[in-house]
Amino acid sequence: MTGWHAPDDLVTRYADGSLAETDAWSLEKHLERCGRCAARVSHAVRAGAAGPALAEVRDAVLATVPEAAQSTTTTPARTTPATAAGPARTTPATAAADQVRTAAAAVPVPDLAPAVAPRPSRAFGGRLARILWAAGPAVRGTWAGAVLLVALGAVALAYGGGWAGARPLLLALAPVVPVAGVALSYGRHADPLHEIAASAPSGGLRLLLTRTAAVLAVSAPSLTVAGLLLPSSGPQLPAGPATAGWLLPGLALTLASLVLSGYLGCRTATAVVGGGWLLAVAAPLLVSTGTGLTAGLTEQLSLYFTGASSQGGWAAATVLCALLLAARRTAYDRLETM
Incomplete structure (x- = not known):
């Protein structure tokens, strides 16, 4: 990583999708190795038009997780492996996980690719x-x-x-x-x-x-x-x-x-x-x-x-x-x- 960091106007245009494609590629390459700029981009996306949708997804998941946790404490989860007599049965734990996935899938999610900072990758060789x-x-x-x-x-x-x-x-x-x-x-x-x-x-x-x-x-x-x-x-x-x-x-x-x-x-x-x-x-x-x-x-x-x-x-x-x-x-x- 070099001492260069993305200027604010570049981060803003990348977050709202108005940045040119070649400049976006360049910024994404920099984000792979700069956690500081990745955090700034993520913050800019959350503060932009995609912010309400992200908050809605987060609230829906957080609201569903306690219900799933409560159902698992009421009925202890256990895993019944599949046998030759038949397939594995659905347990309360798996049902709770299905509820979380269903609630998250029910919320419309726009294209949030810019909000996700690329994970650091190790160059081959x-x-x-x-x-x-x-x-x-x-x-x-x-x-x-x-x-x-x-x-x-x-x-x-x-x-x-x-x-x-x-x-x-x-x-x-x-x-x-x-x-x-x-x-x-x-x-x-x-x-x-x-x-x-x-x-x-x-x-x-x-x-x-x-x-x-x-x-x-x-x-x-x-x-x-x-x-x-x-x-x-x-x-x-x-x-x-x-x-x-x-x-x-x-x-x-x-x-x-x-x-x-x-x-x-x-x-x-x-x-x-x-x-x-x-x-x-x-x-x-x-x-x-x-x-x-x-x-x-x-x-x-x-x-x-x-x-x-x-x-x-x-x-x-x-x-x-x-x-x-x-x-x-x-x-x-x-x-x-x-």
């Missing part, structure tokens, strides 16, 4: 199971296979095809692979229950960061290992960047896409960031003359990835994006839920 469930769309489907295809394809081109440009091409695509993974793992198109999950207390930015962490956990090791397996630049090519040089730029671009998602939506933001990176890599190659494609790409990536100034700039961008993400965290509570 604990915290690890909840994390895996939340990260599910980020690691299933075709995206994880596409990451492995990119990594294995680069290795096949380098050793099977003898192409020297496999390594710089992999390093050029690596920073946008996590960005694309975030776009494919968050939103209505990726999760059939996205509106429900994103509206829950654990949704919003927390859910988006969980999916992003799952994307990075799959893409970063796969592409880094593939880069280590690829041969280094030959003597005829300029020295390329280090294999892990793309990790900090990839993290900065991923966080930048998350920040931009608060303004444009997840898919549009990732398209802008990913397209901007590919344009920044490809544009100098299109206007340059006198150098080959592989040599030009290697030189361009060395400019972006190599040196303390380049990595320091990516580190500063990462910190800035993280601060902006924290400052605008409430903007993600309804991201792509409407």
Whole structure:
């Protein structure tokens, strides 16, 4: 349970049935683990239109119970088990119980579902199971296979095809692979229950960061290992960047896409960031003359990835994006839920 509690207007609208369905789902999820808010909701329901009906049911049951108790004291209850000779006989105790059930059933009871606080439930499998469930769309489907295809394809081109440009091409695509993974793992198109999950207390930015962490956990090791397996630049090519040089730029671009998602939506933001990176890599190659494609790409990536100034700039961008993400965290509570 977090320190968040449902505001009074949310409790009131939930009690009178005017709260939107997605918001009601979110509140019910919170009530499973917050006894304080559950008690407030129960009190609001009793004080509302359903209060008289609840009081009537209570009075009817309380009026019937003493009569049933008196009849049981007058005639001691005993249980006659069923035998082969015939069925069990009805005793005064069972008759009293029938009277209580009949009196309660005779009172018309409206839909009182909001008045009953959900019982606390224990999550199956604990915290690890909840994390895996939340990260599910980020690691299933075709995206994880596409990451492995990119990594294995680069290795096949380098050793099977003898192409020297496999390594710089992999390093050029690596920073946008996590960005694309975030776009494919968050939103209505990726999760059939996205509106429900994103509206829950654990949704919003927390859910988006969980999916992003799952994307990075799959893409970063796969592409880094593939880069280590690829041969280094030959003597005829300029020295390329280090294999892990793309990790900090990839993290900065991923966080930048998350920040931009608060303004444009997840898919549009990732398209802008990913397209901007590919344009920044490809544009100098299109206007340059006198150098080959592989040599030009290697030189361009060395400019972006190599040196303390380049990595320091990516580190500063990462910190800035993280601060902006924290400052605008409430903007993600309804991201792509409407």
